[in-house]
Amino acid sequence: MHVGDHKWLMIDSCKEQRTGRNIALDYLRSIGVDIAKDIVMIVATHAHDDHFAGIADAFEQATAAKMVVSSALSREEFFVLMESDAVAASQYGLRRSAYSEYRRILQISERRFKSGDGGTIPMIKAMESRQLLQMPGSATAPPVDVWSLSPSDMSVQRAIAKFVTACPVADFPVRRSHLDPNDCSVVVRVRIGDIVILLGGDLPTGPAGCGWEAILASATHTPASVIKVPHHGSVTSHHDRMWDELLDEQPVALIAPFRAGRKRLPAKDDLERIVLKTPHVYLTARTDLPAKRRAVTATADRVASLAREVRDPWGDVGQVTARRKPAASEWTVWTRPPSYRIGHSVGRRR
């Protein structure tokens, strides 16, 4: 997100699965952004691959950036899980996990702290109602402030309880823990002058004291005109009051689909629900699986006696660009295929 004066925020990261490239960094380089100097903050909303993959690389290259992570991940119990994952991976030759990405982030932070003047803290814990960044305005750019609206204290306490149950115990089987990080997902609110953008992470609706329930129970906020729809449009992250109280009437809604797994998101009824809230709904790619490559069909034939529905869920990556001048009254949105606007063919402007 460009916040003025050539300064950028990066919320999450992802890798193009087929090439392994960090497509966010590739895009920024392609438009002339100096990754090392111009990215001032990177936010890791939560540790699912579709949000987290490649984020350590990005942090390593963005030497001027502060790294924001969920406060749940800064607890000692989480460090035990990270360490046990490292031991299991090393001992049994297991593939890298999200924990290894996080370990790299910590190593980079520690190195930067020790090599710096000791006054600059490279990492920030995100929690409810915490200001992460404030930039005064200039002659060419309005003031900026960035807030985290989650996770709530109760979400963090619940997460710690889960961490404890997943910690290694002597004489028990070695297992990789695979806790769902959505509950402690970071929701980010960015204000640039009078324009507000809300990035919903994958935060679920509740329960009471957690998720969107907790955000809505706290201080009121200026409504946002752009929403990154939480959790790929899933009903588990839908809260009517979020749409009514935290967003403008008919905001620009951006959705990144999720195709891995049996349940693809957003489902048809998710889209029907969202378009009732706003007609300006954009998806970065189709929810349908891409056409099967020959190699995938060959694999499917080979494993047919054991496996069903063999698929390659990863397709081409699309892009939605929303742009607005500070004094303008509305957003201009571009789509690059396979991204598209619901109800419109690919490539039209809003």
Next chain:
Amino acid sequence: MTATLDWNHADAATAAILNDSSSAPRADKMAGWLSTLLPQHDDELTVALLMDDRPSPVPATTDPASDAFAATPTEMPSPIRSLRRKESPITTFGRITGLLKWEGMVTNVSDGEFTAELTPMNHDGPIVEADFSFDRLPDSEHAEIHTGTNFYLAVREVAGLRGGKHFTSSIKLRRLGTWSQDTVDSIRERAAKAYRESLKYIE
């Protein structure tokens, strides 16, 4: 998968092969015997034969459905001693001519099935996702399937006796052992130290 044997023709087929005095290789004679008993299958077909070169005293009145066959001495090294029952574990009769392996990692578990990501281990190929029914695993292993569980999936290509090709496949869970007290203690010690250090550079 186990083939269904045609027991009705067992006697005649067995007598035919035991009285076959042609100079055809033994393996071909056996193959001929098998082909009269076994219906054709397009999918995997595994049969085990126990053969040895020691003469065996098989009662002449043995029921074809039993484990032994009636036999008369022939110039063949020995008669077939038994065929495995269809519910018994059986080994492939043929030559393994290819092996493809994938490492699987479970990404989702739902009622009666799980989804896993499969990464080729010994060949070029795409990483794919696939769904598996719990039926494919022994009951005793169902409780071990959860998100993050690792397993191996192997597909073996088997060249059959008569020139055909079959595939057998298997899933084997990776068992990672148990934590020792020493390892747990050292994990906690390192984690505590890393946590204390992190307090300096995380605000």
